[in-house]
Amino acid sequence: MPNTGGPELHVGKLQKFRLFRPILAGATLRERVIACLGALAGITLTGLICGWFFGEGPHIPLIVAPMGASAVLIFAVPASPLAQPWPVIGGNTISAFMGVLAAHFIPDPVIAIGVGVSLAIAAMSLTRSLHPPGGAAALTALIGGPAVTSAGFLFPLFPVGLNSVILVVLGIGFHKLSRRNYPHRAVAAPVNTHGTADRPAPLRVGFQAEDVDAALEALDETLDIDRADLDRLLRQVELQALVRARGTLTCAEVMSRDVITLGLDGSAEKARHLLITHNIRTLPVIDGAGRLAGTIGLRELTLQGAVGLRAVMSEARTAGPDEPVIGLVNALTDGRTHAVVVVAEDRRVLGIITQTDLLATLTRLLSDKTFAPSDPVAPQAA
Template sequence: MNLSRRSGGIIPALSNTRPREWLRAAFGASLGVLFSVWLCQEVFGLPVALLLIGPLGASAILLFAVPSGALAQPWSILGSYLLAAVVATAVAHYGGHTLSMAALATGITLLAMFVLRCVHPPGGAVALGVVLAGPALQGLGEMAILPVMLNAAALLASALLYNNLTGVRYPKRPLPAIDLHHTRDRSPELRVGITDADMDAALAEFGEFVDITRENLAQIIRRTEGSALRRSMGEIRAGDIMSRDLRWATPDTTVKEALQLLQHHHLRVLPVLDAEQKLVGIVSLVDLADFAGRAGGRRLLRRGGGQKTPLSEVMSSPVVAVDRHCHVVDLVPMLSSRGLHCLPVLEQGRLVGLVTQTDLIAALHRDLLQHLD
């Protein structure tokens, strides 16, 4: 029996983060606090900086250790610090610097953070600190807002710089939707299954505050679905479903010759290989239609169908490719929402096959039939 079970659930399960991430976050938090306190000290003096250092340390843990959390986003820290400073200075001005006023300021700040969607726990500590502050901060009066916001801005700037330089995307923004067809349709993988409305309804039913952005929740759900599908489909790889008897062209192949190849073999794409059989590009009917749509292309086609125009001027390059061990589940988003009609399969840099949308549909259909048996 593990420790978390023997402790009756008091000790949580092990974190999914790695020790390397622990070190990254710890070093970043140290740098962020050091820079923020130093800057506040330079502007407002050491006594003021020391009075505000407690909330700063708590905020640093959120911004560097859990930067994907809703509580750690830029508006959370800026909004909460501003609300806390404004509320605390107002309460202290009218009610005095007492414990009861500090508690009142904390409660009002929390309510305001909920309303303005900037919940950030250290904001409560800011409210307490401003009301119960020593003479150095009390002497600033309403201007106590300035060192509070300087701390928030300096720590946020540190987190923005450090997190992104160390490979952690911050702040967490929803990935832009890919609108290949310029319509209002959602991407194919989002038209079935769990929707944003479903997640909103579940969170509303849950009722409590959940420290995760909806975008990150959606990513967790999609990855969980992918993991379950990968387990369900077994070891079906690109090498199992790819087409092997390929037709290809070279960079010197003309547009007319490429059209003839595509028409004769009823293909939509042609890989383009150089003299060493390396994949250097790919040409599709869309590329050729785009060429024909240009004024020069139309004239060429009328005069002879692109007899002199090489594919090197028309093909798409570089090419998105996979290796033969790529799982079929990983192929689905590439061929469904990225506008790709096929994926070249490479082995040691050489083209060994193509996985088309038709190949993928056939594999998914076969797997479905097997599960129905």
């Protein structure tokens, strides 16, 4: 019987093909397809628009080569700090200016290209516009040929600056259509909503900001990720580890099913009456088809006054019935959310999980007691 190599050979083959796997965390086939389509639209339209401005001819390039690298960042890794609008526009333009400056004052081309790229990195660092294609923009200003040389100090603005602005504008439009976040905005860290000096509840336990800083210092490497995103990633890792360890209990097993709701055409007075009568903090608001439209609490009613529900209700925090209840820890400890509404795919209200429900569940889980689906669960609580 021939020797097929067994598990060791299989692992070896997998290791060889690791070179062909995406090297970016979170990269998926869908994301790469979107990046390709974005680059196609962005680069093509940038060239067409610049051609309309300048006219086609050898006197000046319609689009410079560094825009290809900028397109990779804008469309393939839009969350990168290096791909944001100011680094793209400022980094390319400032770097091109450094290249023109080096070419103007240094006659030796070999020395000029080294000095130009070096100045570009320094200038981008000082102006917080670090953008890798900026190095190519500086080189283009130095070795771009007669068309670039004749443009002189206008080259950083036309076409480099104009190319960059157009590409960024197109990137913003494309990502908006594809429902992606660009320019990237990091999710705000939890804040204390009670007006006291204490840290928000999620930040009082686990690792602290200084721990992240110390880890970065110990690694002694520059990472291509926003500091706030890194903090959020690590906290999500903590939550995923908790879900993996204690995540067998689903929202459907814990939720209160007899949910007190109010129709969208109801009044603020009726909402206040239901909240006080049933001693609850969060009241789901449903539309005529029984789908969740939002939530309302005494705080919203107090701040806004007795007006229509549409003006005062907040966006609901939701979860699916099959999601692990442990995954609601972040939502129910953010200082603002008192309950998570469990909904079906069509947003029909199936149940609700309050902070009290979560606390009771965690107490049972952490004490290692068996929690059967038939066990009684606290009603929709305050």
